[in-house]
Amino acid sequence: MRWKRLLPLTIAWVVSGQSLEDVLTAQSATLSTLNAWLTSQQVAFEILSNVQGVTLLAPSNNALNQLYSSPLYGQLASDPNLLVAFLSYHVLDGIYFMSDIGATQLASLPTFMNMNSYSNVSGGQVIEAVTQNNQVTFVTGNGAQANVEPYDINYVGGTLHIIDSVLTIPSSLTNTLLTGGLTAAVGLLRRAGVESALNLASDVTIFAPNNDAFNAIGSLVNSMTLEQLTTVLNYHVVQGKVLYSQLIAQGSEITASGASINFRIEDGALFVNSARVVVSDVLVGNGVVHILDGVLNPNNSSATPSPSAATQEPAFNGATSTAGGVPFTSAVIVTTTSTANAPAPTTPSPTSPPAVVADAPVVQAPVGVAAVFGGAAMWANL
Numbered sequence: 001m002r003w004k005r006l007l008p009l010t011i012a013w014v015v016s017g018q019s020l021e022d023v024l025t026a027q028s029a030t031l032s033t034l035n036a037w038l039t040s041q042q043v044a045f046e047i048l049s050n051v052q053g054v055t056l057l058a059p060s061n062n063a064l065n066q067l068y069s070s071p072l073y074g075q076l077a078s079d080p081n082l083l084v085a086f087l088s089y090h091v092l093d094g095i096y097f098m099s100d101i102g103a104t105q106l107a108s109l110p111t112f113m114n115m116n117s118y119s120n121v122s123g124g125q126v127i128e129a130v131t132q133n134n135q136v137t138f139v140t141g142n143g144a145q146a147n148v149e150p151y152d153i154n155y156v157g158g159t160l161h162i163i164d165s166v167l168t169i170p171s172s173l174t175n176t177l178l179t180g181g182l183t184a185a186v187g188l189l190r191r192a193g194v195e196s197a198l199n200l201a202s203d204v205t206i207f208a209p210n211n212d213a214f215n216a217i218g219s220l221v222n223s224m225t226l227e228q229l230t231t232v233l234n235y236h237v238v239q240g241k242v243l244y245s246q247l248i249a250q251g252s253e254i255t256a257s258g259a260s261i262n263f264r265i266e267d268g269a270l271f272v273n274s275a276r277v278v279v280s281d282v283l284v285g286n287g288v289v290h291i292l293d294g295v296l297n298p299n300n301s302s303a304t305p306s307p308s309a310a311t312q313e314p315a316f317n318g319a320t321s322t323a324g325g326v327p328f329t330s331a332v333i334v335t336t337t338s339t340a341n342a343p344a345p346t347t348p349s350p351t352s353p354p355a356v357v358a359d360a361p362v363v364q365a366p367v368g369v370a371a372v373f374g375g376a377a378m379w380a381n382l
């Protein structure tokens with residue numbers, strides 16, 4: 001493991017005597033809107049005021065004003081379960097000071113959002129913390145980003161950080177893939193008849209090839225039997241484990257097809273067999289997705305990458321693209337609905353991806369997630 005999992009600092013932490021209400025009032029320049037909202041949500045406020053050993057991620061006045069003018073606000077107002085899920089996604093299970101979060105380049109932090117209708121991730125859905133140039137950013141569903149003020153505000157229950165955008169609850173696998181334009185991957189799930197099962201399974205890691213990857217082997221996949229397609233699909237799934245990139249080291253992992261995939265870290269990039277992870281750590285309701293630039297071949301686990309090459313040779317001998325277009329996509333219609341479970345990111349699109357610092361993480365992809373999800377960009381453009 002290259003990044004230590006952050007542990008709650010239960011010993012070193014010095015209790016601040018201030019109540020949650022005290023600190024919200026003291027920070028009224030940035031938190032008065034939150035204070036007013038929580039005051040109107042008496043039950044939520046009491047729970048939040050009494051819970052101990054936590055980190056509250058407190059949306060700033062600006063963040064809440066954006067929320068109030070987004071469709072998500074209406075959904076929160078009319079759906080008490082969604083509101084509880086939303087609030088619990090803003091509470092970290094453990095006390096994480098900025099010095100701890102900032103000391104890591106990439107970490108998944110557990111939240112209290114563990115209700116089945118919104119999370120099938122054991123131990124609670126996580127958020128990703130990314131540090132670039134001393135700026136900590138939380139990356140949540142569909143790559144939504146929230147920047148964090150660089151200080152701790154301690155109170156009796158733990159610590160609180162101010163964020164400039166509300167967090168986005170990770171959506172289902174299918175919704176997330178469609179939002180990212182990964183229509184071939186969705187088409188393959190449908191062709192193999194496993195879309196529903198894979199969306200409902202708990203704790204999954206999915207390696208999802210992008211449309212270019214499927215296009216590159218179009219000549220082969222169109223003639224594969226259903227059994228072959230299912231084996232190929234299963235070779236992209238690790239069940240029962242949510243492998244955030246921080247947990248992936250050089251080595252191998254057994255997939256749902258029974259065959260192993262091999263991980264390599266080369267020149268700061270993560271490869272699965274010979275395919276490059278172009279976007280890592282896309283959070284979904286039941287686990288995590290890493291996006292690949294190649295389709296993995298269960299009969300070719302010994303394929304190795306050329307790390308310096310921009311694109312990799314397909315892992316299927318003799319495969320080419322066809323004039324017929326990207327495989328599996330003809331029946332996949334991308335709708336731009338934003339369901340309650342998949343609120344559109346409220347973060348303004350970043351003007352440019354954050355610069356990569358000299359001691360950047362080995363896997364820098366969450367920044368890529370933000371970059372491709374920012375504005376109208378889609379993963380399909382990778």
Ligand SMILES: *[C@@H]1O[C@H](CO)[C@@H](O)[C@H](O)[C@H]1NC(C)=O
Nearest residue numbers: 116117118119120200285286
């Ligand atoms: C979690 O699994 C349950 C049972 O299979 C299902 O009803 C629920 O929709 C799933 N939730 C998510 C977020 O995937």
Ligand SMILES: *[C@@H]1O[C@H](CO)[C@@H](O)[C@H](O)[C@H]1NC(C)=O
Nearest residue numbers: 224227228229231232298299
């Ligand atoms: C892998 O190779 C075996 C043996 O040659 C073959 O039966 C099978 O169809 C191949 N699988 C795929 C997905 O090509």
Ligand SMILES: *[C@@H]1O[C@H](CO)[C@@H](O)[C@H](O)[C@H]1NC(C)=O
Nearest residue numbers: 274300303304314315316317
């Ligand atoms: C395995 O993948 C490599 C590319 O990494 C490719 O050159 C080779 O043809 C593939 N072998 C088979 C049997 O598909």
